[in-house]
Amino acid sequence: MSANTFGVLFRVTTWGESHGPAIGCVVDGTPPGLALSEADIQPWLERRRPGQSRFTTQRREADQVVILSGTLEGLTTGTPIALQIQNEDARSKDYSEIADRFRPGHADYTYFQKYGRRDYRGGGRSSARETASRVAAGAVARKVLGAGVVIRGALVQMGPHAIDRARWDWAEVERNPFWNPDAAMVPVWTEHLEAVRKAGSSTGAVIEVVAEGVPAGWGAPVYGKLDADLAAALMGINAVKGVEIGAGFAAAALSGEDNADEMRMQGGRVTFLSNQAGGILGGISTGQPVVARFAVKPTSSILSNRRTVTTAGEDVIISTKGRHDPCVGIRAVPVGEAMMACVLADHMLRHRGQCG
Amino acid sequence: MSANTFGVLFRVTTWGESHGPAIGCVVDGTPPGLALSEADIQPWLERRRPGQSRFTTQRREADQVVILSGTLEGLTTGTPIALQIQNEDARSKDYSEIADRFRPGHADYTYFQKYGRRDYRGGGRSSARETASRVAAGAVARKVLGAGVVIRGALVQMGPHAIDRARWDWAEVERNPFWNPDAAMVPVWTEHLEAVRKAGSSTGAVIEVVAEGVPAGWGAPVYGKLDADLAAALMGINAVKGVEIGAGFAAAALSGEDNADEMRMQGGRVTFLSNQAGGILGGISTGQPVVARFAVKPTSSILSNRRTVTTAGEDVIISTKGRHDPCVGIRAVPVGEAMMACVLADHMLRHRGQCG
């Protein structure tokens, strides 16, 4: 991955800051002849859109995507697809007071150190607003993958409260404001998040993204492995601090017998008897569901007084007011799905390129 | 990352199979004028070399590296550095019986599905032997980084047994065969691994790699973030199933107050009061130690009878004899260090390129 572009054949370049006039992306390498209009992209943006419940930032954004190039008469032409979203509710005044002080946990200090300046308006380029472009690109990637590949995400842990996987219900994911697949955990999370919100604090989360229908063979070892590219794609989402595939960190505590997925012929097809591998072996998809999880740290913008320093090197206290998600992990779910879609679309094309 | 090359300015291309005549790599983009000879690389290879204790594979390899290009009179010239290591103890006969059956947990099935064929001799390209090239490249990367950046790794968990971080002692790491920083845990691991080895089983591990001396400012947001590139580099190591930075997955359970590292001026310098971030915010280094961990699954080659299928679609039982590490995580420690070094060297040059 290289600066603001990622992918080899299916390539996404994003641009834009939290409080600039607009954000957007250029999606390059899309196969021609795919049906694509704004109506194919907008529903995915709706899932990420802020202001939809009291548990997400109250910033109001219509997040209406416009396709500026790359389609003709409702079909992709194979040329780059430019997508654009206006920024509407950018209250820069909210941020003026933190222009000269570094918010702990944010990228303020590092952008300043790297570039000698930073766009202090809402975090500028480092704002999670950039992820709207990822979701838009992910919608195009889903078109490339076709209906046979189904990518879904869920929140599997909020703060210290993990779901019971035995109660996993994908239908439930769509019924609560947390993308929670475990109905029994919804009231627990509601209470937890309400308390966090009222305290002006924040909480972290773990998201799981599952791609079903991925055929065996995608991935480009040994430095373009499917899991390596997924790891980069997911770790690169704002506030993510960990990524795992299949059994993930738990694999470290397993025995070889418990970890390696056995195989049997079933109905004339190779079938794995378990999926500790998360659908990837040697960096190549196995044909099983691709399973990835990533951890999102608690929102760094909190009301409590925190110690920090200014650009002039003075010790100060900061309390971040503005409008913020108490758990950014919630809105990271559609972003994780989108990154999974982009990585898979790229590897689908790369595999077809090398292996026909 | 793209197939068998990684990096943008400091670029590494590796080649070679477990049982071919040799393996090697081409390291491109190295600054000129750095002192470099085989003696600078060999010690790092020694740390990864098999057959050094009863806890690693008994395959005997001298792993003598040769520099074939890119230096003159002991200094780098700026042109590509070709490094090569002969394969000596490649007993292909050990593997002939598994030529037509897929070892569970290995990449046999996926390589076969992707390419329609596979090099069954010791895993071919998917063998951990390839990581010797990474270690060699990492030695060059350390030269690029200079003495100011110190990269060290340690095993922090073997199977279910995690170290007590309060007892962390870097000196201890060099004193036991496990790269274990917690002396009190050495006998526990010894007993555990001895039992695993005798049972013909295997066990997983978690490795931590720490880079000290990295200045603030390295990393290229938002798709070349330092943590994203580290995630790809570490996830791409054989058998790795998870990667985390700083607090990692534990961050999900933290409050915003506990997670965001506060800052204070100390001695005229910005100082963080903690390092939950693992030295990276917004994909850019903070100047604190860069801390990454990765989970290695238990070795897939085990003696127990396991169910699998053949290339002809028959159900069979397999038991992998050969010579194997009961805990591949041990030898992954120098590999993780090397990948950290390569990623940092690349970002050092990239940062210098963009920001001077």
Added chain:
Amino acid sequence: MSANTFGVLFRVTTWGESHGPAIGCVVDGTPPGLALSEADIQPWLERRRPGQSRFTTQRREADQVVILSGTLEGLTTGTPIALQIQNEDARSKDYSEIADRFRPGHADYTYFQKYGRRDYRGGGRSSARETASRVAAGAVARKVLGAGVVIRGALVQMGPHAIDRARWDWAEVERNPFWNPDAAMVPVWTEHLEAVRKAGSSTGAVIEVVAEGVPAGWGAPVYGKLDADLAAALMGINAVKGVEIGAGFAAAALSGEDNADEMRMQGGRVTFLSNQAGGILGGISTGQPVVARFAVKPTSSILSNRRTVTTAGEDVIISTKGRHDPCVGIRAVPVGEAMMACVLADHMLRHRGQCG
């Protein structure tokens, strides 16, 4: 170069079709802290803008560029710079009649063969309108290079009429509508082009671009040579069929004595006694002016009846009306300058990255 993005550190991604709502580009990798506003870019676009004389297409475009990201308070931030230009005078009706027939010399047939469809409105993506984005990006590249590097272009041949290099006058270039450095040739070209225009025909051209002030040392052998990257950048401009550096094709007829530029110390500096090399040896700049030339074929859109076929495989006759430049080479001058600027900016950053 890869699809719609080029460059390694200074990276340009363009998008947009001739008759879509807008065109634009994303310029990534720009160093932070450079003064940049629309006023820095617009003058360069004016030089390429159509409709300025009777010798260029009468399509009327304001070509007003807007910066959508990447700057704050008039300075670059180091994050991607999105530039956008509206399409205003896109008379799609002019093109409806050629929707199903392939214009000879245009990319109609090849786009159709590659993608199975094509945007027939004004050539879609293959239109020279895309080059406005290149010019805009080139303006940013000039900022990166700074005032010490001066890039200028001129038309040195129109149709069969070449200039007399002994009469070269850069000031004259700005005084005639052809970017012609040889005042004596202006009336000849005027008469030639007037005849061509009245006949509904077209004519080709050769453009020379010179970059002064490039220090010795830029270029990344052996597959990122400065001349190789220039060759790709210039050959990739619409309608270009040839590229040469320094003596170019004429070098083939020279003796070794006449070709190799001798050196002498002058005023304490290495000085070349000639510049047959065009400022590049071994793919690296010498410190002399970098000199490149490229040949532009005559505009393929002509009034004469031409034989062609339809998408349905029928023989037909075509005459391309619409609004066209009788000599597209004229407007290629600022485009060539822009590509030179982008390549140099990329190599400046790459050189700094590797060599400090």
Added chain:
Amino acid sequence: MSANTFGVLFRVTTWGESHGPAIGCVVDGTPPGLALSEADIQPWLERRRPGQSRFTTQRREADQVVILSGTLEGLTTGTPIALQIQNEDARSKDYSEIADRFRPGHADYTYFQKYGRRDYRGGGRSSARETASRVAAGAVARKVLGAGVVIRGALVQMGPHAIDRARWDWAEVERNPFWNPDAAMVPVWTEHLEAVRKAGSSTGAVIEVVAEGVPAGWGAPVYGKLDADLAAALMGINAVKGVEIGAGFAAAALSGEDNADEMRMQGGRVTFLSNQAGGILGGISTGQPVVARFAVKPTSSILSNRRTVTTAGEDVIISTKGRHDPCVGIRAVPVGEAMMACVLADHMLRHRGQCG
């Protein structure tokens, strides 16, 4: 293109210096299942090998290629193919006297300026010896392209003496030491080159490479155009100063009527009535033969006394003795073919990746 690697899916990385122990390359991205052994590569190396006539350097190199990875049982596995050639006749003493002075026309000065040092032994990395790796990679590329694509090169001009294209005979190319397709020109060139050689001078050349059997549709506009990638690939060959496609620079003097190739249906297929385009329109192959030409400057190593400077900044006289080709253009013919093959193989895979 990026430093010492080129290509997107079919990727070639080369390494090695003129007087190091060996040179070689890593060819990545090759489709699996292709028959490949040293015997498929060696014949192409023979065509480039020095010392075969009195018109090429008398350096004696067996140029025996060895495949070190990427094949199993005579078939490619899809993993990187490492190719290696030993340097045998490297008389470093020939070069010791020019260690501190810059040979005019060579890359000595620019390497020194860029890297602060240079491998003075035979030109080091900038030596044409590196092109043996390109030829080896090109042999693999031909395998990827298959028998349906035929790539041939010829010398069409030596010094001031151009062939008569009306007498073009591909069979003649194999019958004389110049790859000359015009039998009537052979004695002229023989006399010319004999005189040049005796005078200790050198002469330039123009090479034409033609690829037949390329289907319509290859090429990735607008920054991965087939002609742009060919331009970079050919311009990047040592001593090349110009590249043109089809009519090339002559297109500048044509009228639109004479330049644009008309089309007609013939036998149910679209047929072009001429090939001024050289088989490429809009950066995409037309299905006609792809025709490229490139100009090679006269060898810079000549016996005559030439003025130059030393690394210490002193004016000196230099006469390059050593063993050299009086016309390096001759041995550039197989190199040009190889670069054409590599570019086409990459675009074949890229096209298949995007468009299926």
